[in-house]
Amino acid sequence: MSTGAGRGEIDGLAEGSSTEGTGYDPSKSGILPAVVKSKGPDEGRSGVVVECKHAAECAGCPLIELDYNQQLATKQGRVSGALQHYPALEKITTLPVAPAEPITGYRGRAKLVVSPGGAIGLYDRSGHHDVVDIPGCRVLAPSLAEVASVLRSLIAAPPTAARPLLLPYDPLGGGVLRAIDLREVNLPAAKPADATAKGTQPVENEERVGVLVTFVLQRDRSCSREELREAGRAIRPLLPRVLGVAANFHDAEAPQILGAETLVLDGSLQAEDTIGATFHVASFGSFVQAHRGQAARVHSVLLRQIAAYAAETQASRAGKAPRVLDLYGGSGAISIALANAKNRVTMIESFAPATHNARIAAEAQGLGDLDVRTGDVAEVVANLAGTDEKFDVVVMNPPRRGVSPAAREAIARLGAPMLIYVSCDPDTLARDLDHYARLGYATSEIVPLDMIPLTEEVESIVVLRRSPPPPPRVFYEDDDVVIVDKGPHEPVTPQPEYTGSLLSRAAHLPNGAGVLPTHRLESGTSGLCVLAKNERARAMWVQALSSSGRLIYVVAVKGVTPSKGAISRDLREDGRTYPARTRYRRLAVASGHSILRAIPDGGRTHQIRRHLAAIGHPVLGDERYGHVPTNRYFEEKHGLDRSFLHLVRIEVNHPRTGMRLLVESPLPGDLRGAIARATGPSVLRFLEQKHALGDQAPMSTTMPSSQPGSMQVPISIPPPSSISPPPASAALPPISLQMPPSMSPPSITLPMPGPKTERPGPLHRSGSERPPSGYRSITERPGRISTRPPQTPTTVVPMPKIPPPPTVITEPEEPPRTRRSPIVSGDDE
Structure with a gap:
């Protein structure tokens, strides 16, 4: 992050502001302006607690019983804690919270x-x-x-x-x-x-x-x-x-x-x-920051960062002032402050009365050049990205729900060199920063400010710069495949409506250029994806997944489902009708909704989403088949901006060794955050105790055979040259697992190689480079080779005029388990 000018060049607070006794030192980061020492001690600082006769009953100030130092430390912990379940954000530093002055009588x-x-x-x-x-x-x-x-x-x-x-x-x-x-x-x-x-x-x-x-x-x-x-x-x-x-x-x-x-x-x-x-x-009713002094400080930080950028790029801009795009501009407080500093500002706001007020205020202050536009942020920015208009800096100050996925894609496509994100919610900020990392924007630090003293709320400012997208995390790799973690809002293969793709990021991995997907994974779904290194390996792994594989998902749905069951319903795809079956088991009930594990048999497009919607329990966040009011509530209150669907585990008999391969991907931060916000930590702890959210183990391991008394067997992968390709007469996998031609793109080579690490993994070839994220949560054990014949191609039947209702087979509840067992047990057969 660029920190711009030195400390104290812009006054960010009114006289009387103080950092004494708070543990905060602005000199550690030039992003914040200097403040003036207080003339005397303030209530709440240096161990003094604010006293209020309503504190025992009123929920308005949950941190009032702590002294101000402890409040700031608590807020810093909330920001850093929101980042911890996002591997792409693990190197970001959360600075101490910038204190407010005053901390009583401030709320306007x-x-x-x-x-x-x-x-x-x-x-x-x-x-x-x-x-x-x-x-x-x-x-x-x-x-x-x-x-x-x-x-x-x-x-x-x-x-x-x-x-x-x-x-x-x-x-x-x-x-x-x-x-x-x-x-x-x-x-x-x-x-x-x-x-x-x-x-x-x-x-x-x-x-x-x-x-x-x-x-x-x-x-x-x-x-x-x-x-x-x-x-x-x-x-x-x-x-x-x-x-x-x-x-x-x-x-x-x-x-x-x-x-x-x-x-x-x-x-x-x-x-x-x-x-x-x-x-x-x-x-009347318009938004305003709670603390006037801290709001002025935010303006000062923005001015400071843009001035630093202007100084860095003065030659390339031929002396012109930076062009700034202010998103979620409201009534124009930030835009007017930026325009008053001689920046060329375009403001976007969806609420027409607010944009009307912004124009009035700008003209009254002689800032008639301020360009104010009314419309949805995602739509307006997408239109701007298709024109010749270029911006040097994009400022975002979204509501608590954060920046929408469509807006994030459009902002990345716009290609501004610098983004400045002002956030009032650490959870949605972390979610958005994780997506921005895949879109090619990164930061090194977060600067939190205490906008609402005595509460748990905290404002944050983040400056992002262009940076190569990180390669995906690797959970397993051999000579034939690499199994990686796909992020949400990311297609597997390049698509025109998306800025990037999983394959383009996988090209950063050692030997990652030209990998091919072996199974479907929707753009809104996160989790494991098996990428083959060549066509021979792809055919082999598609066959293995179809004959012995299980793809196991964690899903959250509306309402309370039966404890477990199976949904059988034909699904229409590409003009044909195919039989399909989805099994599920309820893991927990969270705020009146169900968290399930689901196993699709057949792998049709949107199969899990369509089947669950058909029985009246649509996936939370599902824009196509879901319940609109519930989706809106979960987005506004809990930050869920996509379908709650994660491929948590793949089980398959290895096509070369016959050993049972189990690979898990832990539940990502955005879905963990939605559960925590909806229910508190209790449901997450319960699911973790059941090992239902993916293993967090940092290293790959070998496990004993499933037969009693067997020895641990080290894994030995024969080289590809020692195995003959399958004969031409070999049976093809079911059509549900055959990849369409559009999912076999040409090789993609990007100039940014993945970083190297020295520690070899037990499943990695000798002398090869270890993927940058290391191996996590990998177990492989000798498994029973299936005696079932390979599945034959699905029979095509005509689409009936009136589709039959879904068949739901409910089964008795399983007994409680006191030891760890696989996510899918034998009674799911």
Whole structure:
């Protein structure tokens, strides 16, 4: 990562900021601007704990019992912990968390829930959605605390004219008010709050602080629009510092507090809000960073990095200012700050009112050259990638769910030399960085900032530069094949809609050029992939997989399935109908959904996804066959942006030795993260104890024969020259395992060779180079040679007019196991 100018060249915080006593040293990384030493000790620092009378009940500040040093260490651990299950990110350094100043009274935006009894606050720690009244909240900005205090009194004894806005919602009774959204704005120095407007209490010039109030009402119980406007005009004179009042309409079963429609009732439609040296237009319900000082610091970091890039590339740009693309721009706070520094900025935001406000604020500050575009980020960037427009830097500040897979592909195709990612969620950040590594962008460090003190939330800034994609991890290799780990959002073979492919990355491996796939693996599915080194080996391994192989998947599906069963249903493919069968066993129930292991017999396209959807349990995250509301919930809440489908194990009799080969790939970080966020660590621990998520063993091993009393047999792979190719009359494998011509691409040679390691593996040829990731989780043992004849080509039957319903065969639950056993046991036969 380029760190740009030296320490202290850009002031990133207001006077009074401090790093003393926090363990943070900005000099260790030039990415952050210097800060000014505090004039005195601050509550929460150097072992002092912030005290709050609501802490025992309120869930709003989960880290409040820790001193500030411990809070920062906890947040740093959360960021580094999110990276640990992604091998491509293992060399990234997580720097100490940049502390905030102040850590109390800082919060400039608050969505407060209203209870049926009139309490205004947050949900309690029990998880039962009981509201804790928090009149003494330690983190609310003083202006918001003052408004909330007045509202408590008004709700307790509502004036007649304001009753349409103030009666608390009760699901079993009447009322309409569900929540209150308070937004503080710091008006520019030249434009103090309008103290002449009717009902607005004057704001002191030296403060210039105003508040926007949004009443969240139950839509089906609200009054007419005119009655609401009259109530707004009646209540605004009673509220201090309030510039405007609005009503937002909450739909009955919506999980979010705010609904899609907002009606301004009285006062200002919006207000100018200053962060750092510029302002943006704040509107009712619009997003804003919780900590104004830390938000200004983020702007300073971005300016610093872009200035450093401009200095590095000044000659190649012929003196022109860098061209910056700002994605997820919101109301333009970042774009305006960048444009004010003479950068050529294009902003993209999907919400039209926000882009309208961005244009207004830019023109008011003489920044009319700011290019603001409205549209979906993935679509707009994909269109830009198909034009001649070039950008030097891409800035991303996405919502908590992160950057979508389509947007990541489009950004990589755009080819900017530098990406700057501002993230508010370490889990989705790690998921996206893992994908960016395969797309050709890498970083060496993450800079976390404490944007919301006393909570577990942490902001992170990452600068990515162009870098060769890493080769895939190798789990097994011999003279004929290499078994590697395929990442999500990656096709096996090159496809026009994708930037890269598994085969192009495998070309970085020693002897990896020209490898051929031996079985299907969808682009959205992760896990093991067997790549043959030549056509002879490919034919041999396709035959072995069809006659003795098992491909075992870990799948998460909607709802609770039977404990185990088999789904038999014909599937249509390429104009023909084929019989297909999928066996499954439920491993765990997680938040009302099932985690399964599944074994497809037949290997048809989308077989597991189609079969599970047919019995009413679609795969979570499946865009084609899945349940849209459930998919949206898991993406928003748990960061699941693809089908929950991972090829965790391959079992096959080795075509040369006859020994049973078992290769496992551990569940990747994005799927582990989705389980952990949905259920906590308990389900993951349970599945790990059952050895259902793939072995984490770092070295290859040999195992004893399956026959009692047998000796360990070392593995000896004959050279290819000693084995004759199969005769021309040999039976072909079933059509389900034959690869289409499109999956046999020409050899791919990339100039970047894989790194070398010295330690040889027991399954590797003497004198050969070890793959860069080393061997992991490999076991091979003598196995029973199947007495079943090779499968014959599948019989083609006409497609019936009305497809038969799927047959589900349920079986009794297996007894509990107290020792490790294979993921697929004998009772799955």
